Amino acid sequence: MLTVHKTPAISLTNTSTRDIEADVLILPVFENDPLEDETDLDSASGGEIAAALARREVTGKLYEIFFAPLRGWKSARVLLIGVGPRAEFTPDGLRRAAAAAGLAARDRGLTRIGLILRSGTGVTPEQAAQTLAEGAVLSNFAAASYKTSDTRRVWLTAVQLHVGSSSAAVEAALERGRVLGECTNLARALSNEPSNTLTPRVFADRALALAKDAGLSVEVIDEKRIAELKMGLLLGVARGSAEPPRLVILRHEPKKALKGPILGLVGKGITFDTGGISIKPADNMDKMKDDMSGGAAVLCAMAAISRLQAPVRCIGIIPLTENMPGGSAVKPGDVLTSAEGKTVEVLNTDAEGRLILGDAVWYARQLGATHLVDVATLTGACVVALGRSASGLFGTPDGWRDQVRQASERAGDRSWPMPLFDDYFDLFKSEIADFANTGGRAGGAITGALFIKQFAGGLPWVHLDIAGTAWAEDAKAYQPKGPTGVAVRTLAELALDAEAWGKL
Numbered sequence: 131m132l133t134v135h136k137t138p139a140i141s142l143t144n145t146s147t148r149d150i151e152a153d154v155l156i157l158p159v160f161e162n163d164p165l166e167d168e169t170d171l172d173s174a175s176g177g178e179i180a181a182a183l184a185r186r187e188v189t190g191k192l193y194e195i196f197f198a199p200l201r202g203w204k205s206a207r208v209l210l211i212g213v214g215p216r217a218e219f220t221p222d223g224l225r226r227a228a229a230a231a232g233l234a235a236r237d238r239g240l241t242r243i244g245l246i247l248r249s250g251t252g253v254t255p256e257q258a259a260q261t262l263a264e265g266a267v268l269s270n271f272a273a274a275s276y277k278t279s280d281t282r283r284v285w286l287t288a289v290q291l292h293v294g295s296s297s298a299a300v301e302a303a304l305e306r307g308r309v310l311g312e313c314t315n316l317a318r319a320l321s322n323e324p325s326n327t328l329t330p331r332v333f334a335d336r337a338l339a340l341a342k343d344a345g346l347s348v349e350v351i352d353e354k355r356i357a358e359l360k361m362g363l364l365l366g367v368a369r370g371s372a373e374p375p376r377l378v379i380l381r382h383e384p385k386k387a388l389k390g391p392i393l394g395l396v397g398k399g400i401t402f403d404t405g406g407i408s409i410k411p412a413d414n415m416d417k418m419k420d421d422m423s424g425g426a427a428v429l430c431a432m433a434a435i436s437r438l439q440a441p442v443r444c445i446g447i448i449p450l451t452e453n454m455p456g457g458s459a460v461k462p463g464d465v466l467t468s469a470e471g472k473t474v475e476v477l478n479t480d481a482e483g484r485l486i487l488g489d490a491v492w493y494a495r496q497l498g499a500t501h502l503v504d505v506a507t508l509t510g511a512c513v514v515a516l517g518r519s520a521s522g523l524f525g526t527p528d529g530w531r532d533q534v535r536q537a538s539e540r541a542g543d544r545s546w547p548m549p550l551f552d553d554y555f556d557l558f559k560s561e562i563a564d565f566a567n568t569g570g571r572a573g574g575a576i577t578g579a580l581f582i583k584q585f586a587g588g589l590p591w592v593h594l595d596i597a598g599t600a601w602a603e604d605a606k607a608y609q610p611k612g613p614t615g616v617a618v619r620t621l622a623e624l625a626l627d628a629e630a631w632g633k634l
């Protein structure tokens with residue numbers, strides 16, 4: 131397998147832009163922006179920039195790209211990247227611009243970049259250091275890992291950030307961005323991995339290695355212990371597969387932790403979803419290798435949380451299994467008993483995510499979690515409702531849901547609040563068990579969330595449905611096709627900001 135991502139060396143620089151030594155200096159350009167604060171840039175380009183502005187080749191339109199050679203400066207060339215109107219500029223805009231510019235540099239074989247925060251943007255040096263570092267690291271990802279003739283892989287090696295300050299706070303922000311970018315890429319690499327190389331056991335082994343690296347304590351529970359814990363929902367889904375299930379438990383216990391709150395993060399880890407006996411159609415079934423993206427997000431967020439020493443205790447739980455239609459598979463009409471004791475009639479074996487999450491969310495409570503967030507590629511209905519640019523955000527109470535929403539905004543993972551109408555739970559009525567595992571097509575994303583809510587025991591709980599956002603179907607300027615690592619930074623930002631919600 132080829133390397134799919136590399137984290138470049140990232141440093142702050144205070145020298146004048148003309149003295150930054152790089153293959154390319156990267157400068158954001160706003161709409162209607164004469165670039166007056168960048169003195170001598172145009173003359174170093176031999177007038178190329180003024181000419182391009184005049185003929186409107188450079189307009190500042192989002193992700194527009196223009197290269198010009200520089201003479202007399204330490205960098206050989208400049209890349210002007212459009213970032214849209216100045217009034218609409220945000221830290222996330224800077225993150226995306228850095229990612230788009232990094233990808234453009236790599237495309238041209240340029241490996242050392244300088245990223246410049248323009249003056250007068252309203253983005254602080256801290257915000258800029260974090261988001262520029264994140265964007266640069268995110269651009270250093272290339273998913274095609276099993277090609278045997280991929281000869282031209284260029285990685286960024288050195289990134290210099292010029293943000294107008296190099297205080298300790300700005301250094302810390304850079305480090306945050308570097309770690310968050312790297313952990314996002316680790317999750318993307320996991321989601322990208324096919325199901326024959328990333329089985330539940332292999333995922334658990336990766337979790338062991340990554341946790342050790344990040345200083346997390348970790349435990350892997352095998353099928354025997356899962357049976358002792360009576361996790362009938364997880365075992366029920368696993369029955370159709372030749373691969374045994376696993377349950378990964380990660381713990382972050384900082385010395386200086388807030389008293390009280392324990393954040394419980396739970397991620398769906400279906401390493402392949404065939405649908406089981408309620409089998410999926412052949413078209414696009416290959417996409418279901420990424421049905422463990424929620425689990426990857428929890429694992430990699432926990433690594434970031436530990437590396438950045440978030441001031442709150444956290445528990446990560448990842449139930450791992452395939453959903454296969456083997457001879458012992460759970461069949462429609464079968465009744466499973468959850469670890470908590472609730473019985474579930476499985477009307478559709480393709481609604482497996484909520485089953486394994488039911489047992490895992492219950493277990494997070496058993497381990498002492500006070501605040502819950504689950505992340506799952508749960509429903510096609512969520513993709514229909516919100517499209518592919520926003521994750522579905524469900525939860526209660528509203529204050530807790532809003533905290534997750536804010537974390538996702540800071541992270542550049544767009545999410546959108548969805549309702550939890552309790553009367554929709556009537557749709558899960560079963561003749562034989564406490565409830566069924568599907569409520570029909572109507573409101574499918576909401577009912578999926580309501581199923582998981584049954585296992586949250588009334589704790590503050592949020593469910594992020596990432597079915598539409600875990601995989602980018604189309605290439606964007608700032609993100610190639612493929613796994614996105616969505617929710618890694620959201621969960622980490624939430625833990626880093628525990629002061630704000632620990633009292634909720």
Ligand code: BES
Nearest residue numbers: 478480481483507508509510511568597
């Ligand atoms: N993993 C799928 C959800 C999914 C669908 C993710 C499309 C990404 C893209 C999930 O396990 C599933 O199959 N959900 C069913 C639920 C239904 C049977 C109630 C669905 O969405 O059709």
Ligand code: MN
Nearest residue numbers: 403480481482
């Ligand atoms: Mn399914």
Ligand code: ZN
Nearest residue numbers: 400403421483
């Ligand atoms: Zn699934």
